[in-house]
Amino acid sequence: xxxxxxNVDYSYNKNTQLETRVLENINLTIDKNEFVGITGKIGSxxxxxxxxxxxxxxxxxxxxxxxxxxxxxxxxxxxxxxxxQNPHEQLFSKTVYEEIAFxxxxxxxxGDDLTERVHESLxxxxxxxxxxxxxxxxxxxxxxxxxxxxxxxxMKPEYLILDxxxxxxxxxxxxxxxxxxxxxxxxxxxxxxxxxxxxxxLPVVNKIVLMDDGKMTFAGTPSEYLENISSPxxxxxxxxxxxxxxxxxxxxxxxxxxxxxxxxxxxxxxx
Amino acid sequence: MHSFFFNYVPGNSLIHHLxxxxxxxxxxxxxxxxxxxxxxxxxxxxxxxxxxxxFISGVNYSIFLKSLRPMSLFFIFLFFIQLFLSEGxxxxxxxxxxxxxxxxxxGLQITTRFIFLILFASILTATTxxxxxxxxxxxxxxxxxxxxxxxxxxxxxxxxxxxIRFIPLLFDNAKKIQYAQMSRGMDFKxxxxxxxxxxxxxxxxxxxxxxxxxAIAMESRCYQGIYRTSLFELEMKNADWIVLLxxxxxxxxxxxxx
Numbered sequence: 440x441x442x443x444x445x446n447v448d449y450s451y452n453k454n455t456q457l458e459t460r461v462l463e464n465i466n467l468t469i470d471k472n473e474f475v476g477i478t479g480k481i482g483s484x485x486x487x488x489x490x491x492x493x494x495x496x497x498x499x500x501x502x503x504x505x506x507x508x509x510x511x512x513x514x515x516x517x518x519x520x521x522x523x524q525n526p527h528e529q530l531f532s533k534t535v536y537e538e539i540a541f542x543x544x545x546x547x548x549x550g551d552d553l554t555e556r557v558h559e560s561l562x563x564x565x566x567x568x569x570x571x572x573x574x575x576x577x578x579x580x581x582x583x584x585x586x587x588x589x590x591x592x593x594m595k596p597e598y599l600i601l602d603x604x605x606x607x608x609x610x611x612x613x614x615x616x617x618x619x620x621x622x623x624x625x626x627x628x629x630x631x632x633x634x635x636x637x638x639x640x641l642p643v644v645n646k647i648v649l650m651d652d653g654k655m656t657f658a659g660t661p662s663e664y665l666e667n668i669s670s671p672x673x674x675x676x677x678x679x680x681x682x683x684x685x686x687x688x689x690x691x692x693x694x695x696x697x698x699x700x701x702x703x704x705x706x707x708x709x710x
Numbered sequence: 711m712h713s714f715f716f717n718y719v720p721g722n723s724l725i726h727h728l729x730x731x732x733x734x735x736x737x738x739x740x741x742x743x744x745x746x747x748x749x750x751x752x753x754x755x756x757x758x759x760x761x762x763x764x765f766i767s768g769v770n771y772s773i774f775l776k777s778l779r780p781m782s783l784f785f786i787f788l789f790f791i792q793l794f795l796s797e798g799x800x801x802x803x804x805x806x807x808x809x810x811x812x813x814x815x816x817g818l819q820i821t822t823r824f825i826f827l828i829l830f831a832s833i834l835t836a837t838t839x840x841x842x843x844x845x846x847x848x849x850x851x852x853x854x855x856x857x858x859x860x861x862x863x864x865x866x867x868x869x870x871x872x873x874i875r876f877i878p879l880l881f882d883n884a885k886k887i888q889y890a891q892m893s894r895g896m897d898f899k900x901x902x903x904x905x906x907x908x909x910x911x912x913x914x915x916x917x918x919x920x921x922x923x924x925a926i927a928m929e930s931r932c933y934q935g936i937y938r939t940s941l942f943e944l945e946m947k948n949a950d951w952i953v954l955l956x957x958x959x960x961x962x963x964x965x966x967x968x
Contacts, residue, residue, distance in 0.1 A: 545896060
C-alpha cells in the first residue's frame with residue numbers, strides 16, 4: 440500500500456504564453472506506514488505536488504498511483520485527505536457537527552456511523568463533543584483550525600496530507616498539532632506534512648523530501664538527510680555543528696533543543 | 711480566466727491612443743443610439759459601425775465575442791421572456807405556453823440591443839487600461855455636486871479601481887476554496903445547493919475580511935478621499951477633439967433628420 444509517483448511533470452497555464460513548468464521528473468514512493476515531511480523554498484513546487492496526490496491536478500507526463508489506482512480516479516479522493524493552508528477559511532456550515540460531517544456524508548456515510556465519526560474526529564483533535572451544536576464561526580482561530588482538521592479526519596483518510604499546517608501558529612499550538620498528528624499516525628494512517636519550517640519537521644518525520652525549483656533533490660530518512668544535505672538544516676543543528684567545528688565534542692546530527700541542552704550540559708560538567 | 715470582463719488587449723491603434731474620456735462619451739452616445747434603434751436598417755448600421763471601429767482598434771474580433779459569453783444566459787432569458795410574455799398573434803399554443811410574433815420581434819430586438827451594448831463596451835475595455843477608465847470616469851464626474859450626497863469623485867474612483875484590482879484575487883480565492891472542498895468530496899453533481907454554499911460562504915467571509923484589512927490599511931496611511939494626484943494625467947489631444955466633433959455631428963444629424 441503506497442503512493443507511487445513516476446516521472447511526473449506538471450506545468451501551469453498549459454499551451455499558453457504563460458506556461459510555467461512547476462514540477463519536473465518527480466519520482467517518489469510513499470509507503471502507508473510512513474510519516475513524511477515535504478520541504479523546500481516557497482515556489483519550489485511542494486503545494487503543487489500534493490495536489491497531484493488526490494487528483495486535483497493531473498500530471499502532464501508520468502503517473503501518480505494511490506494503492507495501484509490512478510489518483511484521478513474518484514475513489515482515491517476518499518483515501519487521501521488533503522487539508523489546505525489556513526483551513527479555517529474553508530468553514531461554511533451552520534454548526535460544527537455539519538462542518539465535520541460534510542466530507543464523510545459526501546462519501547456516502549450516514550446515520551449512527553456518521554455521528555460516531557464526527558465525535559471520534561473531534562476527540563482526535565482534542566476538542567470537546569459539546570461544541571457540535573455551536574457555529575464554527577463563534578470559535579477561536581485555533582479551534583476553527585482544529586475543526587477543519589477534524590472535518591478531513593472524519594473521512595478516515597488512509598493518507599492525510601497537510602499543507603503548511605503550522606503557519607501562523609504559536610509554539611504551544613504547534614506542539615499540540617504535532618502530538619495530534621503522531622496520534623493519528625499511530626492509528627495506522629500515513630501522514631504527509633508540507634512545510635518550509637524544517638526545524639519542526641525533521642524531529643518528527645521518518646522520511647523527508649526536499650524540493651528545489653520543481654525538482655526533487657532529496658528523499659530519505661532524517662539521519663540520511665543530515666549526512667547529505669548541508670542546507671537547509673534546523674537552526675539548532677547549525678548551532679551544534681558550529682560548536683563542533685570549533686573543537687567541542689558534540690554530535691553533528693542534533694535535532695531538538697532538549698538534545699542540544701543535554702549535550703552542552705554534559706560538556707560543561709566534564710570540565 | 712483572470713480577465714473576464716476587463717480584458718485589456720495591449721495595442722498601438724488610434725483607438726488605444728484616444729483619451730479615456732472620449733471613449734467613455736462615445737460609448738454613452740453609442741448606447742443612446744442602440745436603445746433608440748428600432749428598424750432592421752438601424753441595427754445593421756450600428757453593426758457596421760461596430761465592425762469598423764473594432765477593425766481600427768486592431769483587436770481580434772474573438773476577444774469581443776468572448777466578452778458576450780458570461781452574459782449569454784441573460785440574453786437567452788431576456789429573449790424568452792419577450793417571446794412568451796408579449797401580447798399579440800400567437801405562433802402556436804400548447805396549454806398556457808403561447809409565443810407570439812410580436813414577442814419574437816421585440817425579443818430579437820431587445821436581445822440584439824443588449825448584445826451591441828456589450829460589444830461597444832468591450833471595445834472600450836479592450837483598448838483602455840482599467841486605471842485609465844477609472845481616471846476618465848473620475849475626471850468626467852468631478853464637476854458634479856457629489857459632495858451633497860457625501861462622496862467625492864475621488865472616492866468613487868478609488869472604489870472602482872479597488873474593485874477592479876480585486877477581481878483576479880477573487881477568482882484565485884474561489885479556485886482555492888473549490889479545491890479545498892473538492893478534497894472533502896464536494897461534487898456539484900451530488901448536492902448542488904450544499905456544494906454552492908460550501909464555496910460561496912467562505913468566499914464571502916474572506917472577501918469581507920480582505921475589505922476590512924484594506925480599509926484599516928488605508929486609514930493608517932491617512933486616506934482622506936479628497937483631491938489625489940494621479941499617476942496618469944489625462945490630456946485631450948487633437949484626435950480626441952476630432953472624434954468628439956464627429957460624434958456631435960452624428961448626434962445633430964440624427965436629431966434633425968429622423
